[in-house]
Amino acid sequence: MIALSTAGRILRQLRHDRRTVALLLVVPSVLLALLYFMYSDAPRTFDRVALVMLGIFPFTIMFLVTSIAMLRERTSGTLERLLTTPLRKTDLLFGYGLAFSLAAAVQGAVATGVAYWLLGLDTTTNTGLVLLIAVVDAVLGVALGLLCSAFARTEFQAVQFLPVVVVPQILLCGLFVPRGQMAGWLQAISDALPLTYAVEALTRADADATMWRDLVIVAGAALVALILAAATLRRRTA
Template identity: 50%
Template sequence: MTLTRTFATAGRVLTQIRHDPRTIGLLVVVPSLLIGLVAWIFTDTNMFQTIGPAMLALFPFIVMFLVTSITTLRERRTGTLERLLSMPLGRADFILGYTLAFGLLAIVQSVVAVGYATWVCGLTIKGSVWLLLAVALADAILGTTLGLFASAFARTEFQVVQFMPLLVFPQVLLGGIFIPRDQLPEGLEIISDWLPLSHAIDALNAVATDSHDAAYIGGQLLIIGAFAVAAIIVGSLTLQRRTA
């Protein structure tokens, strides 16, 4: 693995996305529109103040997961990855390059989503907005790395979608969006502790309500980062050159 090859891969991915306005719109605009829709649904209630932070975790996470996994899979299906790996480009260079590229896009996505939720939709943040942005960014990068992980095992775009019930839906159901995690049945609460999205939602709620100190938020960020690193490592080890 070399930084030069990693940066070259990231640059190539960003160049491709720059010429695809639909992908840019999906990454940057759609999460904010969905957050706005939720705020509109609960416009006459105080519910958005309760679930708004969780929406900042949910929609960017899902969008980054889908776009990253399908884009990476397309590289294999078209033979691009096989040609790249025939050169002095390792699997780790490829995975890290994609992570870097989509991580940069995640920064833009997080800034737009947090700004839209707070300034347009009226989400009240009692803690630091910068800390909220940091957690939202970590959450989006988590979606990116899990998308890379899923793409290493999928053979078609449909199989990528099939990973949603396995990797995404349980995290949505047990992440504390519908019911606080400490009110879940004991077995489900234990499972939710091992799901990274749960920690992202907990951290965003903690910042929004200013109910925990920075040390707690930092601990949640470390957990999210550990899951992201694990997904990168497993994805790089299992990545296939080409989809048969």
């Protein structure tokens, strides 16, 4: 109940933050539209890239928003006050995870709807499965953002984790170069990155055992990141 109450508080804060709402709901759709016009002469390329981006955009945006939001809780003293109550670190972290997971579900639904019904995205993957994978991927971004925020003292430092944690996963997930064509050591690194499995799940045509295995790996990585975030969360930033 404490975690649910925390999630409700965070959702109320989000509702009054119009810029964050715009970042969550509008920006992914605008970026997909940009891709549509970039590949207007190559619809098959758009279908391939846009499908992967339906997983990458939520992951990246939720990582950025969550890490900064949690850091603000600490720097403003809110976290210090909350932890003097019966609220535990796990309640706080899982409350954040639940709140931003709901926001991610709305974000994924809007982006997927725009991609399929406005931009004409044509894929062999079931639309419902694409939405599910995008939401789980966004939850992974939330969990990693909460974990990284524990090691930042300022918002600028929180943003610096983006090229360290997010960008390598985007480069090695198979979007730019098929993983089978990478050097062996790069493939090994790629195998250890959870975003790789999200992209693999997105690009599979059928909901087979391999796709569900990939999805479970992504969800498991998110859960582990949340647990580690609770273990490393500090009460003070200085």
